[in-house]
Amino acid sequence: MSKAYEKNTITEDGQLLLKKAERDQIETVWDRYEAQLPQCGYCEMGLSCRVCVMGPCRVDPFGEGPQKGVCGADGDIIVARNLCRMIAAGAAAHSDHGRDLVEVLAEVAEGRAPGYEIKDMEKLKRVAAEYNIETEGKDPLKIAGELAHAMQEDFGTRKKELTLVKTAPEKRQELWKKIGVMPRGIDREISETMHRTHMGVDNGWQSLLLHGIRNALSDGWGGSMIATEVSDILFGTPAPKLTAANVGVLKEDQVNIVVHGHNPVVSEMIMLACQSPEMLKLAEEKGAKGINLAGVCCTGNELLMRHGVPMAGNHLVSELVLTTGAVEMMIVDYQCIMPSMGDVAACYHTRMISTSDKARFPGMTHREFHPDNARELAKELVTAAIENFENRGEVYIPVEPVNAIGGFSVETIVAALGGTPQPLIDAIAAGKIRGAVGVVGCNNPKIKHDYGHVTLTKRLIENDILVVDTGCAAIANAKAGFKVADAIEFAGPGLKEICGSLGIPPVLHMGSCVDNARILVLASALAKAMKTDISDLPLAAAAPEWYSEKAVSIGVYTVASGVYTVLGPMPPITGSMNVVRLLTDGLNDVVGAAFGVEPDPEKAAVLIRRHIEEKRENLGLPF
Numbered sequence: 001m002s003k004a005y006e007k008n009t010i011t012e013d014g015q016l017l018l019k020k021a022e023r024d025q026i027e028t029v030w031d032r033y034e035a036q037l038p039q040c041g042y043c044e045m046g047l048s049c050r051v052c053v054m055g056p057c058r059v060d061p062f063g064e065g066p067q068k069g070v071c072g073a074d075g076d077i078i079v080a081r082n083l084c085r086m087i088a089a090g091a092a093a094h095s096d097h098g099r100d101l102v103e104v105l106a107e108v109a110e111g112r113a114p115g116y117e118i119k120d121m122e123k124l125k126r127v128a129a130e131y132n133i134e135t136e137g138k139d140p141l142k143i144a145g146e147l148a149h150a151m152q153e154d155f156g157t158r159k160k161e162l163t164l165v166k167t168a169p170e171k172r173q174e175l176w177k178k179i180g181v182m183p184r185g186i187d188r189e190i191s192e193t194m195h196r197t198h199m200g201v202d203n204g205w206q207s208l209l210l211h212g213i214r215n216a217l218s219d220g221w222g223g224s225m226i227a228t229e230v231s232d233i234l235f236g237t238p239a240p241k242l243t244a245a246n247v248g249v250l251k252e253d254q255v256n257i258v259v260h261g262h263n264p265v266v267s268e269m270i271m272l273a274c275q276s277p278e279m280l281k282l283a284e285e286k287g288a289k290g291i292n293l294a295g296v297c298c299t300g301n302e303l304l305m306r307h308g309v310p311m312a313g314n315h316l317v318s319e320l321v322l323t324t325g326a327v328e329m330m331i332v333d334y335q336c337i338m339p340s341m342g343d344v345a346a347c348y349h350t351r352m353i354s355t356s357d358k359a360r361f362p363g364m365t366h367r368e369f370h371p372d373n374a375r376e377l378a379k380e381l382v383t384a385a386i387e388n389f390e391n392r393g394e395v396y397i398p399v400e401p402v403n404a405i406g407g408f409s410v411e412t413i414v415a416a417l418g419g420t421p422q423p424l425i426d427a428i429a430a431g432k433i434r435g436a437v438g439v440v441g442c443n444n445p446k447i448k449h450d451y452g453h454v455t456l457t458k459r460l461i462e463n464d465i466l467v468v469d470t471g472c473a474a475i476a477n478a479k480a481g482f483k484v485a486d487a488i489e490f491a492g493p494g495l496k497e498i499c500g501s502l503g504i505p506p507v508l509h510m511g512s513c514v515d516n517a518r519i520l521v522l523a524s525a526l527a528k529a530m531k532t533d534i535s536d537l538p539l540a541a542a543a544p545e546w547y548s549e550k551a552v553s554i555g556v557y558t559v560a561s562g563v564y565t566v567l568g569p570m571p572p573i574t575g576s577m578n579v580v581r582l583l584t585d586g587l588n589d590v591v592g593a594a595f596g597v598e599p600d601p602e603k604a605a606v607l608i609r610r611h612i613e614e615k616r617e618n619l620g621l622p623f
């Protein structure tokens with residue numbers, strides 16, 4: 001194996017496919033990253049501003065050139081404004097995804113979404129109760145309609161507080177009220193961020209960042225949480241399922257369809273079409289042994305969690321999946337779909353389909369999904385994919401898939417523990433499990449692909465720290481083999497004993513990126529059971545390879561919820577030492593947690609272990 005491929009990714013399939021891509025003259029994300037180097041230092045430090053047309057401006061970090069933009073904004077203001085706009089974009093992405101699900105729920109209630117239904121009645125009632133909706137003896141569709149309406153109000157501005165915030169521990173809610181960051185409407189907070197960061201509005205870097213926290217909280221305890229809850233209501237609450245990961249999940253003798261993006265609204269319908277006898281028969285007629293559906297990124301995670309649909313890869317290998325020449329069709333919705341995908345597909349027989357009214361891509365055919373046409377359109381697309389089977393050229397699927405178990409919703413974890421979180425708390429109290437860490441987020445060509453996730457996770461579990469994961473991190477850990485019951489071999493003695501007796505892996509797949517809300521719910525349940533606040537618990541989070549604005553929002557709401565969070569790549573804030581100090585230290589006094597930044601996962605593991613032991617000591621738990 002040539003060194004160049006090893007430099008980019010630790011995965012065997014990634015390395016082999018990179019070689020294939022080079023042979024096929026496919027340009028990848030790594031090539032384009034290389035071509036961008038050196039990247040702009042001002043932008044890297046957050047010191048460039050394009051907010052208005054008196055600019056663009058930049059502030060000289062060495063103190064020699066200009067220290068203020070044309071309007072007079074200094075480095076602190078510019079850095080804080082830029083960061084807040086990243087939060088707003090990330091919160092908007094998650095929350096708009098949530099909104100799309102709520103709209104489907106509303107259409108289901110009105111009987112206008114053929115093929116969609118209420119899958120989890122119990123959850124519908126439970127969530128409706130959070131919204132003070134009477135459910136006793138009421139028709140489920142009526143409950144669904146009322147719930148959809150109530151959730152839509154969370155997006156608007158008619159309230160002082162989002163509804164689901166009240167599921168946070170009391171102490172946390174009081175703190176948020178005290179410091180003035182209680183999120184109100186989801187759309188309102190995003191819109192207010194855009195207002196505050198307009199030239200000549202909020203020029204206090206502290207007040208800007210406080211609002212940034214409020215905006216991020218409206219994502220975590222609002223838009224994302226709504227997305228997760230409604231997905232469970234419509235498609236079922238996940239329970240453990242056997243699945244597999246890496247590009248080896250593609251099948252040489254079957255029609256391969258890959259879904260990419262985030263929202264299960266499209267991918268669930270594609271899955272149903274793939275399973276229909278009519279489609280299976282057609283596939284057979286065309287000489288295929290079946291229809292094989294696989295996922296990439298988070299819409300893949302949604303299907304994996306609920307149905308065990310296998311995962312072909314995460315963000316950075318999304319282009320490489322196409323270089324197998326084995327994909328008949330890739331169907332995308334939105335977020336994290338590189339605009340290069342159409343170019344890559346053009347070199348093979350793969351057909352690329354975009355489906356969302358808000359997301360277009362070069363080189364893709366646009367077939368728009370709406371609740372009323374989804375079922376029919378899904379069949380049409382699957383038919384086209386099957387018909388494309390005969391156009392295949394050379395196929396290269398160089399690896400065998402790795403087995404994994406997915407589907408650990410909070411409901412399932414609590415059920416596995418016997419109905420209450422108490423056994424987990426006992427195990428933590430006894431020191432068998434030192435604590436728990438959420439390893440989440442993306443890939444980024446600045447970090448060797450999957451190296452951050454896998455190295456950090458390995459170090460944590462071998463030190464008896466339970467890992468829960470989501471997003472592309474979860475896919476990395478699945479490929480690394482950490483998600484089978486036998487993976488307890490990688491764990492320290494205490495974690496091994498506990499997971500072994502429960503028959504669960506030491507790394508629990510909790511879903512997609514909006515499903516980080518599940519981690520909030522779990523942390524909240526632990527804090528409530530221990531009658532304390534989340535910030536007192538031996539917990540931490542990490543985003544070892546993050547890249548996206550969504551990850552910024554996630555990081556900020558996680559810290560604001562009281563969880564120490566270590567980022568791999570440095571966010572663009574180093575142009576302001578004030579902002580750096582606040583985020584990495586000062587926030588401890590404000591929300592009881594702060595950020596760390598450490599691109600080396602070996603060192604990040606040490607930071608996290610130290611933090612967990614400190615929290616244990618404060619709680620008086622044994623060493």
Ligand code: XCC
Nearest residue numbers: 298336441442471472513
């Ligand atoms: Fe995207 Fe969600 Fe990041 Fe992966 S982890 S690169 S955001 S797909 Ni969410």
Ligand code: SF4
Nearest residue numbers: 049052055057069071
């Ligand atoms: Fe320059 Fe100020 Fe306009 Fe930003 S807002 S571009 S710093 S003048």
